[in-house]
Amino acid sequence: MASESAGETITRRHRSGSNTVGVLVVTAVLLAAFVAVALTALSASDVYSLYGLPDPGTFTKYGLSVARLLTEAGAVVSIGSLLLAAFGIPAQRSGALAADGYAAVRTAGWAALVWAVAAASLAPFTAADASGRPVTEVLSAEVFFGLFGAIAEVQSWTLTALVAALVFVGCRLVLSWGWTVTLFALALGGLMPMIASGHSASGGAHDLATNSLLIHLYSATLWVGGLVALLAHAARGGAHLGLVARRYSAVALVCWGALALSGILNALVRVPLTQVFTTTYGALVLVKTAAVVVLGVFGYLQRQRAVRRIADGGARSLMQLGAVELLTMFATFGVAVALSRTPPPAELGPPPGRTELLIGYPVEFAPTAARLLFDFRFDLIFGTLALVLAGLYLAGVRRLSQRGDQWPVGRTLAWLCGCATIFFATSMGVGVYAPAMFSVHMGQHMLLSMLAPVLLVLGGPTSLALRALPASGKDAPDGAREWLVAFLHSPVTRFLTNPFVALALFVGSFYALYFSGLFDAALPQHWAHLAMNAHFLLVGYVFYWPVIGVDPAPRPLQPLAKVGLVFVSMPFHAFFGIALMMSNTVIGQNFYQSLALPFMTDLLADQRLGGGLAWASGEVPLVVVMLALLIQWSRADARQARRIDRKADADGDADLSAYNAMLQQLADKDSGRSSS
The missing domain is CATH 1.20.5 (Single alpha-helices involved in coiled-coils or other helix-helix interfaces)
Known part of the structure; x- marks a missing residue:
């Protein structure tokens, strides 16, 4: 009976808090819808005539804005609630979610349902908008499926709806912390189709625009969604409110900085500085920028004040201040939706060239050694990743040094060289020419999958993190160190570091990507290039970690097994390079021909050069690996x-x-x- 009474108390508290925040969120969404519709009416009234399309009607025009807003609101609340459940509210020592964490997951589930339904409705609305027809005509199965195959944005919203539906089902079943983290990762992946559509995914400089939009959207989602979840937790009278608020405030500050910088960069790509004050699009950008700046400064200062007062009953103050911040955030969402419905000046000017349209920038000159080494175009994703990884590592080394502990200089040099390899492969000349030439792409592939991971695993980042991060203590809630330990011992990590799995991923992905048609389909999509680079880097790290990694692997290997694993991979890798050199079929032929680069007259010769690079580059990591193994064995004998x-x-x-x-x-x- 006592347990039933406690359960009833938790249920009543959850319902009361959910009702309070639910009313607030509905109010915020209505405010955002009003802003979006009003600004769309002012800014996008002539968008159809500008693009030469018939007007699909008032219901389609404004219904699309409302559906987009509901989609983003559902995604924001769902992801923010999962963030709170996974990393804000401490879980039980057994790994099960606490009552407050489970309440946040349930909220995430209902928000995911809204996300799924709204995204599904966006598919016909988008098809109607793009074809200039009323949405009632597009609802015909024959018409819709005809447009579905022709409009990539319709496919993106359909995929988004499917991912959101999976998140909804998962939230109904999840009871453990580990699966909550998995759902959180899945929900984050559900944002990718939203990024792949819209103004930023097309036109000139779309590589910079898409990358900045990716950072922008993820930052906004975590910032706004985390605030909704924090307010819901406070309204429920949740435990550890001060800790949860401090954790969210740190995340919000980082997200605000990333949001502001990426938003400014994305805007500069879409509207020239000379037109910021003379166009409707520029005016909306200024309004949104001002709102983000005010929100960041005001929100951080007020949250810090509320956190200090939580111990003295400041939860009500947190709710009041957070409500104002949330309403302002959703009004800014309305401005963003209006921006998405307004043609940027860059799209109304002279059309970009063929190469710029396909890869985001012009490629005018043939690659030379100097161009490959010194040309520069910063990759916002992997260039930033390399700099952040280097900075975090140096911060960890500095923390150890401040308390009198030593960290091997060789490990630091190896890690920094690995980060430099990532930066060089994505932001220097290799990264510039890789989307346009198969041979350079293959060189980038080898750098990211075979050289950078070797250097990174020799840096021992996990060992450094475990020594630098403070332990939470016996009775304290888990922190970053405990989350890292849980990840290292998780079934996913043990599965991926299985020698047979790691070998299959490392070697098999070469054949699966290039000889199955996946590479041909991925070439025109910028997001696919990001996915490929991430895959190369991750599978390389997973393969080399148990072989030469300084960090203890979840599945330790004997020295002979390590050498055997490396030598087993060599024939597969060599045969892949030989197969490319002997092939008479050009991989990605349609895309490379459409670029029409004047210096690319023989695509097959360029592919064979890429195959030669793949075959020859396998020897360099082998030498590094064998040297590393000999040094490790020598040091192990000395320690013994x-x-x-x-x-x-x-x-x-x-x-x-x-x-x-x-x-x-x-x-x-x-x-x-x-x-x-």
């Missing part, structure tokens, strides 16, 4: 010798004395036999 010496000093060399005594006994027995 030191342990034996220390033990001998401590016990007076008891083992040697016992061994000598045994030999003496045997000798005495032999001499006794011979005398008899």
